[in-house]
Amino acid sequence: MDSLANVSREVDQPQDIEHGSDHVDRTRWVLDTPEPPSLWRELMDKSSSSFKARLQLRSVVLFLEGLFPVLSWGRHYKFWKFKNDLMAGLTLASLSIPQSIGYAGLAKLDPQYGLYTSVVPPLIYGLMGNSSELAIGPVAVVSLLLSSMIQKVVDPGADPITYRRIIFTTTFFAGTFQAVFGLFRLGFLVDFLSHAAIVGFTGGAAILICMQQLKGLLGITHFTNKTDVISVLEAVWRSIHHAWTPLSFLLGCSFLIFILITRFLGRRNRKLFWLSTIAPLISVILSTLIVFLTRADKNGVQIVKHIKGGLNPNSARELMFSGPHVGEAAKFGFISAIIALMEATAIGRSFATTRGYHLDGNKEMLALGVMNIVGSLSSCYVATGSFSRTAVNFISGCQTVVSNLIMAGMVLISLELFTGLLYFTPISILASVILSALPGLIDINGAYHIWKVDKLDFLACIGAFIGVLFASVEIGLLAAVTISFGRILLYTIRPRTEVLGRLPSTDIFCSISQYPSAVKNPGILIIRIQSSLLCFANANYVRERIMKRSMEEEGKGKETKTNEKGRIQVLILDLSNLMNIDTSGIHALEELHKKLASHGIELALANPWSQVIHKLKLAQFVDKIGERIFLTVGEAVQACLPNIKDQEMASL
Numbered sequence: 001m002d003s004l005a006n007v008s009r010e011v012d013q014p015q016d017i018e019h020g021s022d023h024v025d026r027t028r029w030v031l032d033t034p035e036p037p038s039l040w041r042e043l044m045d046k047s048s049s050s051f052k053a054r055l056q057l058r059s060v061v062l063f064l065e066g067l068f069p070v071l072s073w074g075r076h077y078k079f080w081k082f083k084n085d086l087m088a089g090l091t092l093a094s095l096s097i098p099q100s101i102g103y104a105g106l107a108k109l110d111p112q113y114g115l116y117t118s119v120v121p122p123l124i125y126g127l128m129g130n131s132s133e134l135a136i137g138p139v140a141v142v143s144l145l146l147s148s149m150i151q152k153v154v155d156p157g158a159d160p161i162t163y164r165r166i167i168f169t170t171t172f173f174a175g176t177f178q179a180v181f182g183l184f185r186l187g188f189l190v191d192f193l194s195h196a197a198i199v200g201f202t203g204g205a206a207i208l209i210c211m212q213q214l215k216g217l218l219g220i221t222h223f224t225n226k227t228d229v230i231s232v233l234e235a236v237w238r239s240i241h242h243a244w245t246p247l248s249f250l251l252g253c254s255f256l257i258f259i260l261i262t263r264f265l266g267r268r269n270r271k272l273f274w275l276s277t278i279a280p281l282i283s284v285i286l287s288t289l290i291v292f293l294t295r296a297d298k299n300g301v302q303i304v305k306h307i308k309g310g311l312n313p314n315s316a317r318e319l320m321f322s323g324p325h326v327g328e329a330a331k332f333g334f335i336s337a338i339i340a341l342m343e344a345t346a347i348g349r350s351f352a353t354t355r356g357y358h359l360d361g362n363k364e365m366l367a368l369g370v371m372n373i374v375g376s377l378s379s380c381y382v383a384t385g386s387f388s389r390t391a392v393n394f395i396s397g398c399q400t401v402v403s404n405l406i407m408a409g410m411v412l413i414s415l416e417l418f419t420g421l422l423y424f425t426p427i428s429i430l431a432s433v434i435l436s437a438l439p440g441l442i443d444i445n446g447a448y449h450i451w452k453v454d455k456l457d458f459l460a461c462i463g464a465f466i467g468v469l470f471a472s473v474e475i476g477l478l479a480a481v482t483i484s485f486g487r488i489l490l491y492t493i494r495p496r497t498e499v500l501g502r503l504p505s506t507d508i509f510c511s512i513s514q515y516p517s518a519v520k521n522p523g524i525l526i527i528r529i530q531s532s533l534l535c536f537a538n539a540n541y542v543r544e545r546i547m548k549r550s551m552e553e554e555g556k557g558k559e560t561k562t563n564e565k566g567r568i569q570v571l572i573l574d575l576s577n578l579m580n581i582d583t584s585g586i587h588a589l590e591e592l593h594k595k596l597a598s599h600g601i602e603l604a605l606a607n608p609w610s611q612v613i614h615k616l617k618l619a620q621f622v623d624k625i626g627e628r629i630f631l632t633v634g635e636a637v638q639a640c641l642p643n644i645k646d647q648e649m650a651s652l
Contacts, residue, residue: 030629031622033610068127073400081399088398089406091274092135094281095392096407097414099437100138101304102430106212107143107381108156109167112308114138115415117375120312121383122408124371126401130363133351134344135389136371136404140434140441141205142340142382144212146170148227148473149332153325155225166329169320172376173333178341179369187361190341197480198342199446200461204468204476206441209434216431217252219245219302229469245300251290252428255283259436277392280433287429288422302427309419311412312378319376335477340384344368347385351394388437460484493538495531497545500574500633509574509633521637523567525553528574534585543588547595554599568601570640574633576607586619593625604628606636
């Protein structure tokens with residue numbers, strides 16, 4: 001029994017920390033934390049972390065394996081994997097060839113440049129990429145983005161050479177930005193476009209691309225260069241009343257229905273998946289044969305005509321690093337880099353999660369950057385991961401990036417041997433191929449889910465959607481980023497302050513608004529600052545909110561009590577969420593301390609982080625509050641209760 005009593009006293013003794021040495025020791029634990037690293041040291045650590053990691057590699061071989069993953073997994077590559085990659089690559093090529101030709105037209109380039117972009121970038125990514133499923137090549141959104149931006153500077157119809165040179169220069173800058181993001185681990189820049197903004201932007205761009213394809217589907221010769229939906233609809237309305245080709249429309253719609261039917265059958269029956277995959281290539285072959293046999297091009301059906309074949313020509317001399325358009329090319333490159341990274345990262349990570357492996361975002365950025373830099377030197381425009389082709393690659397059973405290499409090889413063979421056969425390919429078929437790939441970009445269920453979960457997030461989604469549709473692609477992006485930043489600023493400059501109470505029969509302190517059963521201690525007000533930073537933007541607001549809460553609680557106490565027992569005597573600030581503070585935040589705490597003292601209320605701090613306590617010590621604020629700093633809220637309450645009881649006894 002005596003031993004049990006001793007144990008009981010040992011357990012109960014730390015609770016009475018006001019009169020023992022434990023309180024002093026625990027306060028010193030908080031005050032004597034190691035000094036945090038300087039700002040210069042933090043910046044140097046972040047910028048050189050990638051470089052240090054490379055220095056720590058045991059050999060040049062390991063460094064090369066990190067740069068070229070194919071050197072690592074290639075040693076264990078099996079024949080059965082090659083068979084799967086071969087089938088996936090052939091299937092991928094059957095879809096890539098017609099899509100690449102169509103996307104080149106969307107970018108206001110000749111058809112061969114889309115095929116060029118499906119050769120070199122996939123080859124480079126096959127050596128440096130980490131995603132086994134990601135299918136590289138031209139995509140609809142980036143193609144539309146480039147044409148919508150660059151044609152405001154140079155008209156592709158009036159000066160195609162300068163337009164093409166700006167395209168290549170933009171691609172070079174895009175690749176440079178992407179490589180820099182990967183080298184210096186700046187992938188967080190991509191995160192400025194939230195998921196909601198991506199859903200809205202992609203949906204608006206998909207609808208806009210549909211409108212743009214009406215030119216090819218209707219056989220319209222004169223069309224607007226503007227990208228907003230009103231200008232496009234006006235151009236379509238004028239053309240329908242003057243010059244359009246019913247035969248082109250009939251041909252395009254017929255094969256569009258054929259592609260959609262095969263896709264429906266492929267989804268209903270997995271065994272018919274191959275039919276939906278090769279349907280675009282079948283449509284191109286059959287429509288080309290129909291036009292050739294019937295000479296429909298003589299009756300107004302627009303055809304592709306000559307496609308330049310052969311290997312990718314060298315375009316290094318076409319890059320523009322001087323002149324009036326360099327600044328615009330750099331700006332266009334930065335925007336294209338962000339959008340391309342966003343699309344490739346989102347697609348790659350989603351499929352990597354499905355297969356259960358981790359995708360290194362920084363290595364992916366470096367691989368995408370290098371492939372676009374090399375692509376700009378070999379007549380390619382900005383390439384990235386395609387959702388539709390990646391899904392086909394995944395369902396076809398790809399095992400490694402070898403499927404990209406096989407696809408690139410097949411496109412290269414087509415450039416060498418079969419471009420002459422595409423002379424009579426109707427433009428309306430290419431429009432149908434693009435239109436058939438767009439429904440997957442419009443995520444109605446995703447938008448509804450965003451609306452249901454978070455209305456502010458939906459505002460960013462709808463802002464990007466409306467901006468793209470009724471203004472331009474750049475305005476849509478700007479609207480999405482502005483709304484996202486506005487939301488961050490709103491939460492930063494108007495953080496919540498919550499009153500805490502103790503849950504019955506526990507030592508847990510939590511928000512009384514979330515847990516109504518939480519009990520407040522008489523004479524003690526506990527407030528938690530729900531912000532990671534107390535700075536110039538929110539310091540005054542937080543101070544005013546805390547004072548308002550203090551006065552409200554004191555007023556409630558005076559209304560219900562007839563003596564000093566109901567008055568707030570101690571205010572405990574829970575700083576567990578506060579990661580940093582600036583001089584404005586410290587000044588706000590000093591003013592708060594003075595105002596509370598004028599009302600006879602003491603101020604105590606609980607659980608401050610090392611960065612915060614270090615600055616409070618430098619500002620001598622710790623001396624002003626008498627070192628009333630505690631490890632936890634519970635210890636602060638236990639330390640303050642005896643003083644409150646003494647004051648109550650003295651008032652009696």
